[in-house]
Amino acid sequence: MNLILDPLAWLILLPLLWATLAFVATDRYGPRLAIAGLVGQLLCAAMLAQDVASHGSIGHLAGGWAEPLGIRLFADGLSAVMLLLTQGVALALVLYARSYFSQATPPAFWTLTGFLIAGMNALFLSGDLFNLYVTLELVGLAAVGLVAAGGGAAQIAAALRYLLATLVGSGAYLFGVALIYGSYGTVSASLLGQLINAEAPIAVWLAAGLMLTGLLLKTALFPFHFWLPPAHGGAPAPVSALLSALVVKASFYLFLRLWLGPFAALTEAQPWLAQLPAALGASAILWGSWQAIRADRLKVLIAYSTVAQIGYLFLIFPLFGTGALALQAGILQVTAHGLAKAAMFIAAGTLIKVSGSERVLGVAGAAVHLPVTLFAFALAGVSLMGLPPSGGFLAKWLLIDAALDQGHEWIAGIAIAGGLLAGIYVFRVLRLAFRVTIADDEAAPLRPAAVLEWTALALAAASILLGLFAMPLINLLAGVTR
Amino acid sequence: MKRFVRWLSILALTVLAGALLLAISSLPPAPVKLAGEVAANLAVSGVSHPVTAVLLNFRGYDTFLEVAVLIIALLGMLAAGLPPPPPTGSRNAMLPTLARLAVPLMVLAAVYLLWAGAFRPGGAFQAAAVLAAAAVLLHLAEIQGPWPDNARGPRLAIAGGFLLFLAIAAALLVNGGLLRYPPEQAGLNIVLIESGLSVSLAVNLAAFFLLRAPKS
Numbered sequence: 001m002n003l004i005l006d007p008l009a010w011l012i013l014l015p016l017l018w019a020t021l022a023f024v025a026t027d028r029y030g031p032r033l034a035i036a037g038l039v040g041q042l043l044c045a046a047m048l049a050q051d052v053a054s055h056g057s058i059g060h061l062a063g064g065w066a067e068p069l070g071i072r073l074f075a076d077g078l079s080a081v082m083l084l085l086t087q088g089v090a091l092a093l094v095l096y097a098r099s100y101f102s103q104a105t106p107p108a109f110w111t112l113t114g115f116l117i118a119g120m121n122a123l124f125l126s127g128d129l130f131n132l133y134v135t136l137e138l139v140g141l142a143a144v145g146l147v148a149a150g151g152g153a154a155q156i157a158a159a160l161r162y163l164l165a166t167l168v169g170s171g172a173y174l175f176g177v178a179l180i181y182g183s184y185g186t187v188s189a190s191l192l193g194q195l196i197n198a199e200a201p202i203a204v205w206l207a208a209g210l211m212l213t214g215l216l217l218k219t220a221l222f223p224f225h226f227w228l229p230p231a232h233g234g235a236p237a238p239v240s241a242l243l244s245a246l247v248v249k250a251s252f253y254l255f256l257r258l259w260l261g262p263f264a265a266l267t268e269a270q271p272w273l274a275q276l277p278a279a280l281g282a283s284a285i286l287w288g289s290w291q292a293i294r295a296d297r298l299k300v301l302i303a304y305s306t307v308a309q310i311g312y313l314f315l316i317f318p319l320f321g322t323g324a325l326a327l328q329a330g331i332l333q334v335t336a337h338g339l340a341k342a343a344m345f346i347a348a349g350t351l352i353k354v355s356g357s358e359r360v361l362g363v364a365g366a367a368v369h370l371p372v373t374l375f376a377f378a379l380a381g382v383s384l385m386g387l388p389p390s391g392g393f394l395a396k397w398l399l400i401d402a403a404l405d406q407g408h409e410w411i412a413g414i415a416i417a418g419g420l421l422a423g424i425y426v427f428r429v430l431r432l433a434f435r436v437t438i439a440d441d442e443a444a445p446l447r448p449a450a451v452l453e454w455t456a457l458a459l460a461a462a463s464i465l466l467g468l469f470a471m472p473l474i475n476l477l478a479g480v481t482r
Numbered sequence: 483m484k485r486f487v488r489w490l491s492i493l494a495l496t497v498l499a500g501a502l503l504l505a506i507s508s509l510p511p512a513p514v515k516l517a518g519e520v521a522a523n524l525a526v527s528g529v530s531h532p533v534t535a536v537l538l539n540f541r542g543y544d545t546f547l548e549v550a551v552l553i554i555a556l557l558g559m560l561a562a563g564l565p566p567p568p569p570t571g572s573r574n575a576m577l578p579t580l581a582r583l584a585v586p587l588m589v590l591a592a593v594y595l596l597w598a599g600a601f602r603p604g605g606a607f608q609a610a611a612v613l614a615a616a617a618v619l620l621h622l623a624e625i626q627g628p629w630p631d632n633a634r635g636p637r638l639a640i641a642g643g644f645l646l647f648l649a650i651a652a653a654l655l656v657n658g659g660l661l662r663y664p665p666e667q668a669g670l671n672i673v674l675i676e677s678g679l680s681v682s683l684a685v686n687l688a689a690f691f692l693l694r695a696p697k698s
Contacts, residue, residue, distance in 0.1 A: 024637050
C-alpha cells in the first residue's frame with residue numbers, strides 16, 4: 001500500500017487543509033473547497049471501511065512512537081461506520097448549505113464546518129485519552145462558533161449556554177484523565193484496559209465517573225439536555241442538522257468506547273451501573289417526546305425529538321451481555337437517526353424559508369407547495385417512529401430482540417412507547433401540512449432551489465434504505481472486539 | 483426551589499472534593515514510568531529538552547491539533563461579531579516612546595525563547611506570547627492600527643505556520659506515520675515547525691486584541 005495515501009491520516013488532514021484554505025480566503029471559496037474535500041474524505045472513509053472489513057482493526061502510530069510514549073490512532077468497524085456516516089451526512093449538508101446561504105453566509109461558516117468535521121474524524125480515530133480531550137475541544141468550540149455565527153442576541157445566548165455546558169463537560173473529562181494519568185502513568189486507552197483490570201484504586205472510579213458524566217453533559221442525555229433545544233432549535237438549519245445528526249453522536253461514541261474499553265473492568269465489577277444510563281435514556285425518551293409534542297416552534301420540536309432519540313442510544317448498556325447485538329442496535333440507531341434527523345432539520349429549514357414562519361402552524365399547506373420536502377420530512381419521520389422497512393425499525397427490532405433475550409422487558413416496552421410518541425409529534429406536523437389554506441388572492445409562495453429539496457429527500461431515503469441494506473454495516477460491527 | 487438546588491449542588495461538590503482528596507492521598511505508585519521512556523528516547527528526538535521532545539516529537543500530533551484549537555477560538559470571535567474599536571485620543575505621550583524602545587527587545591527575546599526551546603524551557607508558544615504582547619503594545623500606543631475583519635495579511639500569517647506543520651505531517655507519511663521524523667532530521671523538522679508556529683501563534687493571539695470592527 002502506498003504509505004502517503006493512508007486513508008486514515010487523510011481523513012484528519014483533508015478537512016484541516018480545506019478549512020485552513022477557506023480561512024485564508026475569508027470563506028470565499030468555502031463551498032467549493034468543502035465539497036471537493038468531502039468527496040475525497042468520503043472516498044477515504046470507504047477505503048478505510050474496506051480495509052477494516054478485510055483486516056479487522058487498523059493501527060497508526062502518530063510520530064512512529066509506540067505506546068505509552070506516543071499516540072496510537074486506530075480504526076475498527078465502529079470507527080469506520082461513524083466515519084462513513086459523518087462524511088456522507090456532511091457532504092449532503094454542505095450541498096444544502098451552499099444553496100441555503102446563497103444570500104448571506106454566516107461569518108466563518110465554512111471554516112468552522114471544516115474544523116468541526118476534522119475534530120470528529122480525529123475523535124473517531126484516536127486511541128489516547130488525552131488526545132481525545134483535544135479532539136473534544138476541537139469539536140466543542142467549532143460547534144459553539146457555528147451556533148453563534150451571524151445570529152442575534154438569542155442565538156448568542158444559546159451559544160454561550162452551550163459553551164458553558166461543553167466546557168464543563170470537557171473540564172470534567174480532563175479532570176478524569178489527570179486522575180488516570182496520576183494512577184497509572186499512561187493515557188493510552190489500550191494499555192489502560194489491562195491496567196485497570198489488574199488494579200483499580202478509588203481515584204479511577206472517580207475518574208470514570210467524572211469522564212462519563214462530562215460526556216453525558218456533552219451528549220445532552222436527560223437531565224443534561226437543557227442546552228440542546230435552544231442551541232439546535234435556534235441555529236440556521238444546516239447547522240442544526242450538523243449538530244443534531246453528528247456532533248452529539250461524537251461524545252456518545254466516546255462514552256461507548258470508554259464503557260467497553262478502559263472502564264470495562266469497572267462496569268463488569270458492578271453490573272448494576274449499566275442501569276443508570278438506561279434509566280436516564282428511558283426518561284429522555286419520555287420527556288423529550290412529550291416536549292416535542294407540545295412544542296410551538298418547528299425546529300424546537302425537532303430538537304426535542306433529538307433529546308428523545310438520544311435516549312435510545314443509552315438503552316443498550318444493560319444488554320452487552322451476549323454478543324454484538326446490543327452494539328449493532330445502538331450504532332444502527334446512531335446511523336438511522338443521523339440520516340433521518342439531518343433530513344428532517346433541512347426539510348424544516350426549507351419549509352421555514354418558504355413559509356416565513358418558524359412555528360409548527362407555518363407548515364400548513366406545505367403538501368401543496370413543497371411536496372418533495374414534505375415527503376422527505378415524512379420519510380425521516382417514518383425512520384424516527386421505527387416503522388418498517390426503515391433503518392430506525394431495524395435498530396429498534398435489534399434492541400427489542402436483545403432486551404427480550406436478556407430478560408429486560410421494560411427496555412422493550414420503552415422502545416415501543418417511544419415509537420408511538422414519535423408518531424404523535426410527526427403526525428402533528430404532517431396533519432397540518434395537508435390542511436389546505438384557503439388562498440384568496442395569495443400569490444403562490446416562492447419555489448426553493450431544487451437542491452434544497454433533493455438533498456433532504458436523499459438523506460431521508462438513505463435512512464429508509466438503511467433498513468434494507470444494513471448487512472455490510474452489521475458485519476463491520478460484528479468484528480468490534482470489546 | 484432555587485435555594486434547594488443551590489444547597490444540593492454545594493453538598494454534591496463538597497462530597498466530590500472530599501472524595502478527590504481521599505483518592506489523591508491514597509494513590510498507588512504508577513505502574514508505567516513515562517519519564518523514563520522519555521529520557522531513554524531523548525537522544526533520537528532531535529532536541530535535548532524533554533518538554534520540547536514530548537510536545538514536538540513524541541506527542542507532536544497533540545500539538546498539531548492544539549494549534550487548530552487556537553484558530554477555532556479566533557473563529558468563534560469572528561463568528562459572534564467583532565467588538566468595537568476602543569476610544570482613541572486619551573493616550574499617554576510616554577507610551578509610544580516606550581513601545582518603540584521595548585518592541586525590538588521583545589522581538590529579540592522571542593527569537594531567543596524560540597532558539598532556547600531545543601535545550602531548556604522555551605519554544606514556539608512562549609516566543610509567540612512575547613511577540614503577541616509586542617503587537618498589543620504597539621496597538622495600545624496607537625502605532626499599529628486595528629486589523630479589519632477581512633484583512634488578508636493576518637489570516638495568511640495565522641494559516642501559514644499551521645499549513646507548514648500540516649505539510650510536514652503529510653510528507654512524513656512516507657515514513658509510515660503522521661509526523662514520523664527520520665531521527666537524523668528530527669531536529670531540523672522541529673526547528674522548521676516551531677519557527678512557523680511562533681509567527682502563526684503570535685498573530686493568532688494578537689488578533690484577539692487587534693481584530694476590531696470598523697468604526698461606524
